[in-house]
Amino acid sequence: MWKTLIRCLCAALAACLLFACNSAEIQTLPLRRVTLMYSAAFSNLSASIAEDERELREGYIPSAGCNEVLLIYSHHTTGPGYYTPTNPVLERVYRTSDGKTRRDTITVYPDSDVSSTPEVLHKVLTEVKEKFPAPSYGLIFSSHARGWLPVDYRENDMILFGAGAQHKDYPPTKWLGIENADGSGIDIRDLADAIPMKLDFFAIDACLMGCVEVAYELRDKCRFLMCSPAEILTNGFIYDKMGPRLFHTDTPDILQLCKDYYDFYMAQSGYYRSATITLIDCGRMEPLAGICSEIVSAYGDEIAALERSTVQAYFYNNLHWFYDMRDIFFKAGVPKAEMDRLDAALSECISYKAATPTFFDLKLENVCGLSMYLPYPDREELNSYYKTLSWNKAIGLIQ
Secondary structure, eight states, X not given: OHHHHHHHHHHHHHHHHHHHHHHHHHOOOSOSEEEEEEEEXXXXXXXXXXXXXXXXXXXXXXXXXXXXXXXXXXXXXXXXXXXXXXXXXXXXXXXXXXXXXXXXXEEEOOTTOOSSSHHHHHHHHHHHHHHSOOSOEEEEEESOOOTTOOTXXXXXXXXXXXXXXXXXXXXXXXXXXXXXXXXXXXOHHHHHHHOOSOXXXXXXXXXXXXXXXXXXXXXXXXXXXXXXXXXXXXXXXXXXXXXXXXXXXXXXXHHHHHHHHHHHHHTSOGGGOOOEEEEEEGGXXXXXXXXXXXXXXXXXXXXXXXXXXXXXXXXXXXXXXXXXXXXXXXXXXXXXXXXHHHHHHHHHHEEEEEEOSEXXXXXXXXXXXXXXXXXXXXXXXXXXXXXXXXXXXXXXXXX
């Protein structure tokens, strides 16, 4: 009887110890850093972004029990061409003590949620902040994008939703468009308010988001912004190298993420050798706005009279809203003294920029790393919207 009792007590103690070990293994508080990959991939990008998630999970990720957390928010289609509603899922991903990758479901969201909306983005980030409080947050956002353009802008729809692989034999890109759901799209005027915490970095794996209009809207919300002024091929960022840059380091090495991206595409051949990447210190945007305001005030007529075909573009088709910011002023004939001040401000806020010699057939010769709108006088609807952007309010490009 005593032997039986002892065996029962030992079994109970072992179970308690096992539970305690498992609990200790996933215990991470107090946290130091939380990184979230936000995949708004309910679109034709679903398969490629799912592969990016797999590469991130299978790479160098936080181990159980450490003070860093990796979260992945996934919203995908059920298959190519299938756009029936699906449930977005938030997971925590970590490496167990035996070296295996584990995915713990945090939340399954309603299939009515549209991930590419400020409301859903805010809801997910708020939950992340509440369940994983930390002094440091990083966000990787992967989806389609349309730069600073308003969500409801409908001019040239066949162009907006037909760019990319439909031209020649170009590789597929994250062409302009959002998700295959009614009401999708995040207005950049709402983007900062949708983020309920200060981000150490915001890496946007989506087309044409390297525009000064976006960076300025985010100037008080994130420290470093990683983005592309041109489009991005569907392979996107280099996720299998992200782990060592983001985890178990004193600070996230976003500069190296940018270099990884550039080096990868620079090593490709043909049209796959197409990439631009910029790292912006958003906290240093105000001096840039100051000098741009002075230039626009003094040389507004010259800017308006520009022959836009002479200005460096970041588009290879008819997406004619994204020109190199510096080249706009240079081609407008801004004197050297003012250009020197502009270059100094650019060097302060742009920590890194790189571009392959061409993007498809577009030559990339005069690249400062930031695009800007060169206004079209006859685009009244677009220009009215542009007047409401913080960047235009700061520099007075459109009166």
